[in-house]
Amino acid sequence: MVADKSDSLLNVFNRTQTDTVKANLLIELFKENIYSNPDKALRFAEQGLKISEEADFKKGVAKFLRYHNIYYQSKGDYQKCLDYSKRAKEIYESINDKNGIADSWIDLGLLYWYQSDYTNSTECMQKALKIKEGISDKNGVSICLNNLGNIYGDQKNYLEALKYYKKSLKLFEDLGDEKGISDCLNNISVQFMDMKKNDSALVYATQALTIREKNEDQAGIAESIMSLGILYYKNNQYTKALEYYSKSLSLFEEMGDKNRLAVLYSNIGDLYYKTGHTQEAISALHKGLELAKELGSLYSMEKIYKGISSAYAKAGNFDRFSFYDSLYMKMQDSIFNYENRKKADEISAKYETEKKELQISMQGLELNKQKTVRNYLYGVVALVLLVVIAMIAAFRTKQKANRQLQILNAEIIGQKMEIEFKNDELNKHNEEICTQRDEIEQQKSIIEEKNREVMDSIHYAKRIQQAVLPTRDVIESSVAEFFIFFRPKDIVSGDFYWAARRKNHLLIAAADCTGHGVPGAFMSMLGMSFLNEIVPREDITTSSQVLDELRKLVIESLQQKGVLGEQKDGMDMAFCALDVDTLKLQYAGANNPLMVASPHGMASAPHGAMIPLREIKADKQPIAIFEKMTPFTNHVIQLQKGDSFYIFSDGYADQFGGSCGKKMLKKRFHDYLIQIKDLPMEQQQKLVEEYFDNWRGAHSQIDDVLVIGVRV
Known part of the structure; x- marks a missing residue:
């Protein structure tokens, strides 16, 4: 159809x-071909420019x-775009074509928006x-109103964006x-997406399509x-989202729109x-990164660097993680410096304008001053003559006063010499104190630097x-509900959780490594690596x-x-x-038990009495060298739909607190799980956290804490 019309x-x-x-x-001809055949459209534009x-x-x-x-614009060459737009605006201004001038301002505003320069874009x-x-x-x-909505939306000022969109x-x-x-x-759909109102966003997006x-x-x-695709x-x-993205x-790609392609590859x-x-994530993100670099889009590059570094970390390639993580940090600094530079340029321009206005004002004041001087010149001369006569009389009086001052000065000089001698002694003491202070400051700086290096590493x-750590998606795709309450005592944790899917089995673990903080974190990395190797x-x-x-x-x-002292x-x-x-559950435990709950109660053992929460005890041996090592016991429990199970580390029950400052202990934790076991898992997580915080009160957390609840 386009070909016929062309x-x-x-x-x-x-x-x-x-x-x-x-x-x-x-x-x-340009309008007919710009989206279907951009290069052909450019030839029409070049020919039209020459004829005009x-x-x-x-x-x-x-x-x-x-x-x-x-x-x-479709090629991402923003410098050429700016040159053409500015030349167009100058021509419109020369013929006083107001509509053309306004259209050129719109073109410039969009170009600045594409480059995340929101100040110039809004102006x-x-x-x-x-x-x-x-x-x-x-x-x-x-x-214009629609474009202003886009600009405010990108800055996360959603209410202002929606106001402009609705007017438009x-x-x-x-x-x-x-x-x-x-x-x-x-555009309204996009704003509702960013505001996490996906139902409203879907309605507007469907109407637009x-x-x-x-x-x-x-x-x-x-x-x-x-x-x-973004909404799905x-x-x-995810399957539907990938279908729409593709x-x-x-x-x-047919239109050659590099801006949108960069965004899509990132998504x-x-x-x-x-x-x-x-x-696949790494491959797509690298394609997006190449386009973002070509476009010079700092904010897109920052987002993609972060995504690539996370993907390499998940793949276990920590060298590449470190490389792209450092690029992400540098890009954050570049954006910060760019914005500061822009503010400095604005302040400088404002200063120059005010300076010129002040110079003009001063020139006017100078002319008025010359008139004033001429008018009062003769009066000043007469006044000077009167002052000279008065000064002669005052001189004689001053000579008498000077003789008295000389006597006083001699006394003051003597007192000054005495004060200076005492000051010299004080200065010597002060120098000694300053030397000691400098040494202390130097030692303090060294300690602070070492501490900063250690904290950066941590x-x-x-x-x-x-x-x-595993993503929530692995568990979400397999069970009805679950929660993970994970609170490290320090910056890094000796507790860790792990999950994976193997055929029709969901595998999940809660582990507590020796110690916490950095030593515990090393052991946790070792544990996760070995689980990924074994499963x-x-x-x-x-x-x-x-x-x-x-x-x-x-x-x-x-x-x-196993030697003594090891x-x-x-x-x-x-x-x-x-x-x-x-819904058959296998469990094995090294010191960490399993709790199983059912809405209708659980048998205390096969053919035993019904109880609200059943504990399956762990083997009393760690995953490490031990005096008496035996194979771990494999327990099999048949669950029913709606049943729940809990696994955890000892950090929760070992916490000191309460009115007497004692340990919570497993029984109190066990009793609390009985109270909340039938509630939705999301609410259980909130209550488990609140109960822990209320028990702890003003006491310090003594260990890493991990509690996992799963409902089948």
Whole structure:
């Protein structure tokens, strides 16, 4: 259809002899081809610019300069875009074309917006809005309002953004402009997404897509499909989100829109990371990074660097994690410096303006001053003569007073010499004190620097530890409800949780390593690494075998021999394997027990009395070298739908607090679980945290705390 219309326009173009008619035909040819064949559209714009310049058709020249801007926007060459837009604005100003001037301000505002320069973007758009209102251009006013909504939305000022969008939507509806209406609806959808109101966002996004499909607006359709992909992602519908991302990716690739492609690759990378496809995430994020670099978009680069570093950490490639994490930190600094530089330039410009105004003001004051001096000159001369006479009389009086002052000065000099002698002694003492103070300050600086280096290393370790902990998605896809209450005592933790999916089994563990803080964190990294190594093995079929193999690897890696005085490093653990089809639960424990609850009560043992919460005891041995090591016991419990189980470390029950400052102990924790076991898991987590904090009161936390609850 586009080809047919282009052919018709070209036939008319080849027959006409009038330059202005040719220029107008080239404008229509550009519009027909800019999205379907951008390079062909550029050739029409270049030809139109040449014809307009030769015919001195200034309005045409400005129009084709703006079309060059549109083409280079899709290529991400913002410097060329700025040059063309500024040249177009100068031509419009020379012919006093107010509408053209306003359109050029809009073009500049959009270019600054694409580069996250919100100050200049807002200023340009406000200038355009003022002109459009002055010439009663309702369509132009609504475009400006819509663009201002975009700018405020990017700065997370959602209420201000929605205010502008609704004003713009009302004007577009009055005008019957369906493209403008669909743009506004899509933008409102994006704001509701950012405000986490996904239901409202879906309604507006669907309305926008319907209008755009009706009008065959290819760019708008691609935009709406991408928005729906983001919505499905936020609703955890990852398969559908990837489907919509892929559709919009194809459309934007056809159009050559690098801005949207950079955003899409970043979104696809986040989706793959979230769903555990780490290598695919890294590949997509690198594609997005190349485009963001080409576009010079600092904020996109910052977001992608963070995503890549997290993906490499999850993949266990800590060298690449460190490299991209440092780039992420540097990019944050670059954005901070860029914004400060921009503020400094604004202050400098304001200073220069005020300086010039002051100079003009001073010149006027200087002229007035000359008149005043001439008028009062003679009076001043007369006054001087009177003063000279008075001074002669005063001189004689002063000579007498000076003789008296000389006597007083001699006494003062004597007192001064005595004071100076005492000051010299005080200065010597002061120098000794300053020397000692400088030494103390130097030692303090050395200690502070060492402490800062240590804390930086610990915070870096925290980022690594958090990156390798499992995501919630693994558990969410397998069970009805769950919660994880995880509170390290220090920056890094000796407790850790681990989860994985193996065929139809959900595997989940709660572990407590020897010590807490940095030593415990090292052991936790070792434990997670070994679990990732053991679980995929085909010869491992029970929970107890996992703990047996884990103990063997810990002993080997720490070179434990069982000799007297040897450090007893290791870990306690509760390990569960849930068959999600049959709800059969396998459990093995190293000092950490399992609690099982049912809405209808649990048998205390096979064929035993019914109790509200059943404890399956762990083997009294750690995952480490031990005096008497036996194979771990594999317990099998048949759960019913709605049953819950709990695994935890000893940090919760060992906490000191209460009115007497004593330990909580396992029984009190056990009784509290009985009270809350039938509540929704989300509410249980909140209550478990509150109960712990209320018990602890003003006491310090003594250990890492980990509690996991799962409802099948």
